[in-house]
Amino acid sequence: MVYIVNKILDNKQKILEWLAEKHWWPYRNTSLEELSIEELFSTHKICVLVIKDSSNKNTIVPLAIESTRPSATSDYLKLNNMYVYEAEYMPNYWNEMSEFCRVKQYIKIHGKTIRSQLLTRESTHLIVLHELSTGDKLVVKGYRRLPPISIEEKYYEALLSTGYRYAPRPVASISYKNTPVSIVIEYIDNVGDATKPFRESFREKTRKASLKLGLAAKLGSQISSLHIALNKTPGEFSGKEIISQEDIERWSKRIQRRYSEALDLLQRLVDNADGKRIIARYEKWMKYLDLLEEKVEKAISSLNLYLDSYKIRTHQDLHLLQILYGSDGNFYFIDFEGEPGRTREELMEKEPPLRDIAVMIRSFQYLSYDLYKSKYNLTRNATSGRLLRNDPLWDWRMRHSLSMLLSYLSGSISAGIHGIHRELLLTRYNDLLYPWLIDRGLYEVIYEATYNPDRIPIPLIGLINPSIPINM
Ligand SMILES: Nc1ncnc2c1ncn2[C@@H]1O[C@H](COP(=O)(O)OP(=O)(O)O)[C@@H](O)[C@H]1O
Ligand SMILES: [Mg+2]
Known part of the structure; x- marks a missing residue:
């Protein structure tokens, strides 16, 4: 084994070229020469590597090394036979x-793997399905980008202890000296992510009768049961805690910081853009972002409504692509890694339950953008141009958002997880949601400006007009 590990390290270039083609490869804009490879540890069949770039962005890659050709994947590298x-x-x-x-x-895992295969390329990790001799199916989520803390394990443990049904049950979590390496969870039999049933109901026709608001209501009630399950056992991880002035100040600063960062990133795009048309496009988006200043201030002052109410363990990144639509017609929650890009402390933070609902409302707007784009078969640029002027699917997304919200409230109010008077929740939900709609919308602008600048208008459209109308 030592021999082959040395060979791997000797063949750094070859290994990196092979790995650079993987869907999860995080160093798209970095040349391979700037990366280093180290061996984390090896067993007699596996060598676990850590790849680092100059900013210490670490990626962990466990490699199997065998003399026979793997049956599960044709994606292998041949090194010295x-x-x-x-x-x-x-x-x-x-x-x-x-x-x-x-x-x-x-x-306990009964049976052995009889088949394994890549489950999806839509991941920043490696997600492999294992079918066992018993007929059971397991999902191995092999972490590639190292999370700052093994938080997903904590979520799954909390959910398992309450017998919660609408998330995969964890089977095993694997770590090396406190470094989370992977998690094995049950496979959820599904027909797609949670956008699927909403897309279908949209295609059937957008007439009122077919808005399928019942589906959004079901989602809302399942989110309330997720929050209840995640907070059943009081402790550092689970359970409600009182929101202090310090919390409010920290969240105010976060919103302010996100706004400044979004502005900086857009300015950088304007400065580095090539060609008049692109510059004009970024400048236009910059103008929309500039105009949000008052909204950001309103968001920050609305945070005061939360003083002395409850913060709880939330999902943090609860959007439609993080939910599976099960073959049994239920929604199943997955991916408990928290909001990407957060520090260890921010991942561990409890937040008001309504923040997850605001994130879902944002997700309905992402979906409506996509529905509009496909319905009229438009380019992204044309879609953005039209929707920034006027969003005809505003009604669709707001009805879905409201239906989800009301059904969420009916489940969560009786569980007592808000610490906010019922009447205030039911009459001032827009004021309560406002800071989180802005907080998350700004996060999304930052995310898109970093990874897919042409998608910046999606969150901008939502930020321009974030609230649910009172009389729907
Ligand atoms: N337990 C599961 N059952 C079925 N599919 C799963 C399961 N876990 C993950 N997947 C599939 O893998 C994808 C990525 O998983 P996820 O945990 O969201 O990782 P990422 O952090 O990369 O978003 C999901 O969108 C889903 O398609
Ligand atoms: Mg995910």
């Missing part, structure tokens, strides 16, 4: 890892 491939595909991967890793088993 050995086959090298991503270890999550290995049959009984969890047993292989247990040699050097801490494997925390939550549910």
Whole structure:
């Protein structure tokens, strides 16, 4: 094994070129020469590498090294007559890892892997499905970008302890000296992510009768049950806590910081853009962002409504793509890694339950943008241009948002997780949602400006007109 690990490290260039083609590769704008590879640890079949760039962005890659060709994936590298491939595909991967890793088993695994395959390329990690001899199906989520803290494990443990049904049950979590390496969870039989049923109901026709608001109501009530389950056991991770003046100040600063960062990023795009048309486009978006100043101030002052109410463990990144639509017609919540880009402390923060609802409202707007674009078969630029002027699907998304919100409130108020008077919740939900709609919208502008600048108008459209109208 030492021999082959040395070979891997000797063949740095070859390994990096092969890895750079993976869907999860995080160093798209960095040349391979700037990256370093280190061995984290090795078993007799697996070598776990850590790749680093100059800013210490770490990626962890467990590699299987075998003399026979892997059956689960055709994506392997041949090095000195050995086959090298991503270890999550290995049959009984969890047993292989247990040699050097801490494997925390939550549910006993009966049977052996008879087949494994890539489940989706839509991930920043490696997601592999294992079908077992017993007929059970498991998902291995092999972390590639190292999370600052093993938070997903905590969520799954909290949910498992309450017997919660609408999230996969965790089977095992695997870590190496406090570094989370992967998590094994039950596979959820699904027909797609949660946008799917809403897309279908939209296509059926946008007439009132077919708005399928019942679906949004169901989602709202399932979110309330998620919040209740996540907070059943009081403690540092779960359970409600009183919001202090300090919390309000920290969240105010966050909104302010996000606004400044969004402005800076847009300014940088304007400065670095090539060509008149592109510059004009970024400048136009910059103008919209500039005009949000008053809204940002209003958001910050609305935070005061939360003083002395409750903060709880929330999902943080609860959008429609983080929810599966099960074959049984229920929504299933996945991906408990918190909001991407947060520090360790920010990931651990409890927040008011309504923040997750604001994130969902934002997600309905992302979806409506997409629905409009496909309905009229438009380019992204044309869609953005039209919707920035006027959003004809505003009614659609607001009705869905309201239906989700009201049903969420009916479940969560009786569970007592808000610490806000019922009447205030039911009459001033817009004021309460406002800071989080702005907070999340700004986060999205930052995210898009960093990864997909042509999508910046999507959150801008939502930020321009964020609130649910009172008389729907
Ligand atoms: N338990 C599961 N059952 C079925 N599909 C899953 C499961 N977990 C993840 N997936 C699929 O993998 C995708 C990515 O998983 P996710 O946990 O959201 O990772 P990421 O952090 O990359 O978003 C999901 O959108 C879903 O399609
Ligand atoms: Mg996800």
